[in-house]
Amino acid sequence: MNRRVPTYSLYGETAAETPEFWLHAESIASRSQLHDWEISRHRHERLFQILHIRSGEGQALLNDRWHDFGEMTVITVPERHDHGFRFSNDVDGAVMTIMSRRFLSRLPAQPSMTEWLSRPRLAPLPSNQPDSQLVSQMLTRGEKEIMQGSERPSALIESLLSTAIQLLVAVNGANAAAALATKDEQRFAQLNDLIGDGFRSHMPVDAYARRLGVSTTHLNRITRAICGKPVSRMIAERIISEAKRDLVFTSISVQQVATALGFDDQAYFSRFFTRHAGLSPKAYRERERTLMEG
Incomplete structure (x- = not known):
């Protein structure tokens, strides 16, 4: 039996015709602990999400499969893709929710970038990659800037997030190319x-x-x-x-x-x-x- 997957603005808020924000950030614990550390399957209509896992572990439901993840992992979820999460109760990280149209227009219109961002990704930040720590630092700084609640998102936030995503694609694009199975x-x-x-x-x-x-x-x-x-x-x-x-x-x-x-x-x-x-x-x-x- 097919069960309709709910479409949310964030996790539990029904999507409005026109979102009232283009950037939102919150700690993963603040939301998931209210739901016994599990976010049920759902999707977003116009929103792109970045989950930055600094420590802890869990599972992500992406592309109809559960995937294990650990510390130093970034998960990206484009609009209109089903996803869900299970987190350990010691998880440290944040989720950033962004209006897809505005954010993606600030990234290079390159085929490799477009393809990478077109579907959900679970991207580890390997310790042997020199850019991994930089990606984590940029995302952490972006999270803090958003959470400070400035009236308008600054150019600094846009630059931090777009640069972090470009580096993330570069780091994991190389790993993915090496890991292609067939x-x-x-x-x-x-x-x-x-x-x-x-x-x-x-x-x-x-x-x-x-x-x-x-x-x-x-x-x-x-x-x-x-x-x-x-x-x-x-x-x-x-x-x-x-x-x-x-x-x-x-x-x-x-x-x-x-x-x-x-x-x-x-x-x-x-x-x-x-x-x-x-x-x-x-x-x-x-x-x-x-x-x-x-």
């Missing part, structure tokens, strides 16, 4: 890079397959197994993601957005965008800007 996982990582480099050229799926040395059928089998999507959808989502960014964060016309993304026909681009985003480019721009201003 050739198919390697091909999937290569495919993400190829899509990031070539999505504007509208290269067909079979061209990606030839570059990776596999059949189109096998490549689609790989992507469905790893991310639940065919290659064509991955390409379309990359195009739509870039289009949304341009529509919201630039003032260029819809025609210019279409041209920059390799569309010769604005009408075709509008139909493509509407099919995948559920709104026309103009309507999407107006809605998102209204939400941002609200």
Whole structure:
């Protein structure tokens, strides 16, 4: 029997149409001890979370599996992903909740960064990595700055968190690359890079397959197994993601957005965008800007 997963603003507060904050931080103990050190399965609609575990241990429910974690671990959870936690009662750490749209727009729009942040991650901070301690220090400082309750989040907080995440991706990206278990996982990582480099050229799926040395059928089998999507959808989502960014964060016309993304026909681009985003480019721009201003 499928049970609907609740969508919260933080842990137990129902999501509002427009969040009243873009940054929040609290100690893990302050919330979890109220629930017998366990946070049940839930998700967030527009929020990105960073859990910084300095000491203690626990389990994280990510991607429908429970994963053990220990001290010096960072857990990141993007919006719209189910997750839950179990903590030891000696845990020392904090959880920061951030409006996804604002925070992610401050990070480099690189394929490797986008892919890493697109799904929940449990990222240890190995003691043999020189940047691990720096990541922990930056997150701790960011937590304290937020908890001080300044009326507006400062540029310092934005810089601390964005730099910490970039270093975290660098540290764990190297570890993940070394730990890839199969050739198919390697091909999937290569495919993400190829899509990031070539999505504007509208290269067909079979061209990606030839570059990776596999059949189109096998490549689609790989992507469905790893991310639940065919290659064509991955390409379309990359195009739509870039289009949304341009529509919201630039003032260029819809025609210019279409041209920059390799569309010769604005009408075709509008139909493509509407099919995948559920709104026309103009309507999407107006809605998102209204939400941002609200």
